[in-house]
Amino acid sequence: MTTELPTGSAVFIGVRHHSPACARLVADTVEALRPAYVLVEGPADLNPRLDELLLGHELPIAVFSHYRDEERTATSWTPLCDHSPEWVALTRGQAVGAQVRFIDLPAWHPAFVERAVPLANRFADAEARYAEATRRLCRRFGTDSVDALWDRLVEVADPEGLPERLDAYFDLVRGDTEAEPGDRAREEYMARWIRAALARAGGRPVLVVTGGFHTPALRARAAGAGPAEEWPAVPEPPDGALGGSYLVPYSFRQLDAFAGYQSGMPSPGYYQLLWERGPSAAADALSEQLVRRLRARHVPVSTADLIAARSLTEGLAAMRGHPVPARTDVLDGLASALISEALEQPLPWSGGGTLAPRTDPAVVEMVAASTGDRVGRLHPATPAPPLVHDVEAQLERCGVVPGRAATADLTDPDGLLRSQVLHRLRILGIPGHARSSGPTAGADPTFTQHWEPGPAYGREAALIEAGAYGARLDEAASVALAERARAATAASGTTSTAPDELSRVLFDAVLCGANALSAELLAALASRARTIAALGPTGEVLATALHLWRHDRVYGMAGDPLLTEVVDAAVDRVFWLAEGLHGGSGVDPGRLRAMAVARDALRHADGLLTLPRAAAVDAARRIAADPAAPPDLRGAALGLRWSLGHGHGEAADRARSLAAADPREFGDWLAGLFALARDEVTGQGDDSGGSLPDELDDILTAMTDGDFLAALPALRQAFAYFPPRERERIAERLLARRGRRGSARSLLRTSADPLDLARARTLEDHVNRLLDRHGLRARDTAR
Structure with a gap:
């Protein structure tokens, strides 16, 4: 030694x-x-x-x-x-x-x-580089994992001769490894x-x-x-x-290998007991903690279970050559006594690593009990990085109190500052407040934010760690956002979602007041907007840029030429991609959102765009008539034209022809139409609409039961684009067409699944036809 x-x-x-x-x-x-x-x-x-x-x-x-x-x-x-x-x-x-x-x-x-x-x-x-050596040792000593091997050789073994065993162990596992x-x-x-x-x-x-x-x-x-x-x-x-x-x-949770800790011992709570009480007492204390936690979580543990677990633990220890029960002996013994069902996953302590999905709840609780819940605390005299003190000063300045709700009015300078401070803390991952409402990229304008107090666990550590980004809160948030932006830019050549992520970083930068970074991100988006390969990410970029442009005075970006360039480039890209998109089925919310945002840009920012409105409407006409285009995109293109005052008479004719050709595509087409022209469909957009729900009622009523069942899943998805109040108005209209009275709201709130109702109706009609064929239904009625 x-x-x-x-x-x-x-x-x-x-x-x-x-x-x-x-x-x-x-x-x-x-x-x-x-x-x-x-x-x-x-x-x-x-x-x-x-x-x-x-x-x-x-x-x-x-x-x-x-x-x-x-x-x-x-x-x-x-x-x-x-x-x-x-x-x-x-x-x-x-x-x-x-x-x-x-x-x-x-x-x-x-x-x-x-x-x-x-x-x-x-x-x-x-450790990963000497895994082969430890695997050989595990086979030699008959253990399932390196942790169990270590316990046998070191933790519960006779301390006599430990220095020599450690030397031999580490000489072996290092070996000739380079x-x-x-x-x-x-x-x-x-x-x-x-x-x-x-x-x-x-x-x-x-x-x-x-x-x-x-x-x-x-x-x-x-x-x-x-x-x-x-x-x-x-x-x-x-x-x-x-x-x-x-x-x-x-915390012990952070130290635990079962939670993903890169090195060291699993179950730190058990090893704390081992340090404080020695091997024999640690095994007894671990058993006690496991049982207490299981019972607190309403897992039944009887006296007979405890006797069985203790007998199994001692038997396993003896069979494995342990002088006293080790950690795995206790855990295996209790698992064998309590769990009678076949496990979907192997016991986690048999192999190490993080807990797998579908791990038995009792096993999860056993792992948590052996982990322990100890959390460290720094001495009050411990120096902290400058960011910690700056955050305290910023919160006091803007009137935010940890543990209390906060409201920020973006039209008021003090409210805007409060919003920026809270968003900077959010960007840095500092717990304490969570935004419950406020503006989101591409959404309708919302100038009031509400923040609710959240769990403060880990706040001190998170603040200290965020000090790596800078000494001031605004600087630290800007550096963290720049890091995200670099990662998104680096990925721009390998993934189509990189522009989408850049737009999210841009919106976060604006919310934080990081104006210099916002300019850099706008430049990056302006250069990327004309080359994005997918409709969904293009729509996200456009939604963010258009939202900022429409409300630029609130966010302090009024008249930014780069913002105008992003909006213009993204609108042009949306129509170019949409017109070239062929094949596929189902509803793609991303491409429908892209078409909806392009419609909004044509409505509100027509003066910015190099693409004339007439050219955009004409492109939508071609997409709507293209049989190779996805059905939802065809419906969206028609909805875009209708919402801009064109093609309002086409919807009913196209609906009838599509329902007759392929009921499965009918619902997808309606989803696109409703996503872009919801107000026009219900008659709220202009005086020319309003009759389509009646036409749709006739189309659906005329369908065979089989066609209706085939179309129903997509139809449900399509009508989900209407908010509850509008669905209720449509239901009232349908009841009135049939001369019936009743609550449209209760009709919409039926507890039964509409698919089940449709299947039941089909089965009932089939039975009635069978009865009629054999003359049974009439005879039963006469009787």
């Missing part, structure tokens, strides 16, 4: 992050050695602030590190809990008077971010710290605590220590870039 070096000795402890057994070994080693230095895998840029780390926080916490330049923002976390070997090394080392140091590169360094899979978590070491360039850079940097500490230790021991994957390489690299070895410099971010680290609260 130790290596003698010329200027002193280095003791290496390779650990698995968040392992209680490794943490206990570190504590015992520190107490026995009383080393001159304790060197720990962690961000070296935090060394000047180690006193801040040791203020007296309630764990778990994490060191949050960030980096930002003009091209990218990178973030990383270094989590610490009571049973983290790194935390124990720091605290116990300080207690015995050792000099404690973090010795790894800063998290923004290329060693972390310029790799095949960038590390969002410093402790997500290279480390990534990033890992090699980190290991060389950490070795320089070790050599420098050895040169200054005066013959006293130096304790090195790092992830076990790195330990074999560090032993070899640290062997060349010399008397003049200097402390390594901490790399600075490049010119023009910002980087740093802050402490944030963390």
Whole structure:
């Protein structure tokens, strides 16, 4: 376990992050050695602030590190809990008077971010690269997963001989594996710290605590220590870039492998018990917690179940060679006693990873109980990034109180500021308020926003982490939006939804008051609008740009020429794409929305457009008459012409011919028509309409039962374009045509499925015809 070096000795402890057994070994080693230095895998840029780390926080916490330049923002976390070997090394080392140091590169360094899979978590070491070695060990020891193997070899095993077992384990799993360039850079940097500490230790021991994957390489690299070895410099971010680290609260939920944590132990609640009480007591306490949680969730657990679970747990432990029950023994025993149905998914602790869909609810509760609900808390004296203080000042300035509802009137300067502050917090993912109503891209004008208070869990950590984007709230929101815009622009050549995402970013930028960014996004959209390959995304771009143009004074974009260019280009693109679209069936809401927004542009922004209204109406005429065009698009094209004052006499004739030709397409065609000319259909658009519902009634009444059943699903979808009040008026009209009295509203609110009613009517008619054929119905009536 130790290596003698010329200027002193280095003791290496390779650990698995968040392992209680490794943490206990570190504590015992520190107490026995009383080393001159304790060197720990962690961000070296935090060394000047180690006193801040040791203020007296309630764990778990994490060191949050960030980096930002003009091209990218990178973030990383270094989590610490009571049973983290790194935390124990720091605290116990300080207690015995050792000099404690973090010795790894800063998290923004290329060693972390310029790799095949960038590390969002410093402790997500290279386990995937030595998976084959661990699979062989699992087969050798008859375990289902690496976690169960680790428990058997380390956590519940006899602590005697643990250092040798750890050395053998990590030597085996590292083997001859070629480390990534990033890992090699980190290991060389950490070795320089070790050599420098050895040169200054005066013959006293130096304790090195790092992830076990790195330990074999560090032993070899640290062997060349010399008397003049200097402390390594901490790399600075490049010119023009910002980087740093802050402490944030963390939780057991975030630490749990079942929730997607990249490294370390699953079920942190169990390992906390293991750290506090030892293996035997931890198994009993875990069983108690599992049962308590299951009963709280109304999962029946009887005394007989508990006896069976305990017997199964002890039997499994004995069969697996565990001196005391391990975590998987407890979980398997309880699952076997409580779950009698066949499981759709394997038990999650048998393989690791996140919970799969359709996992049995009892299993979900067992995982949650073993995870624990502990949430960390920072000491009040912990420094926070400038953004935290700026947000507090901004909220006070605009009168927003956490935990209370807020209203913002966009026509009032104070209300507009309040809206911008709340939207900036939304963009940064800061919990606390959720908008319940307000303007949306492409919607009718709404100048009042309502925000409801939401759960504040994670707010402190989210604010600190958002500090990676900037020191001020407006700056941070702009940087976050620019990052989204770059991602959408980068994807523009590979996905047709990129312009759609750019339009969403644009609307968010306007809501946040990020005017400079809005100009950049408008320029990008203007260049892309004429090349978008699909109607749906084109419609979203047009909806956003038209909404901003129509209400430009509220949003502060009045007269922007780029906005005019986007509207013009998108309208032209909508008609070009629509006229070339052939084939397909069903209703596509995206293309119907695109046609509806193009109609609105022709209505409200005709003076902006290079496409004359007459040319647009003529294009719609060609689309409506094109038998190769999708039925919903043909209906939408006719609806567009009708809503602009053309072709109002065509609807009934086209409806009759289409219903006779293909009842299945009839409903799709109506959906397009209703989406574009709803008011005209009901007679609210102009005096020339209003008769189509009667024509449709006649068409549907004349259909055979089979044709009606075929058309009914699409018809239901089509009439969903009418709001409830308009559907009620149509129902009243139909009742009146039949000379019947009754409540149209109750007719619409029938609890039975119309498809079921239609099928029942068809079956009833079939039975009546069969009875008539055999003369049975008449005889029954006479009787």
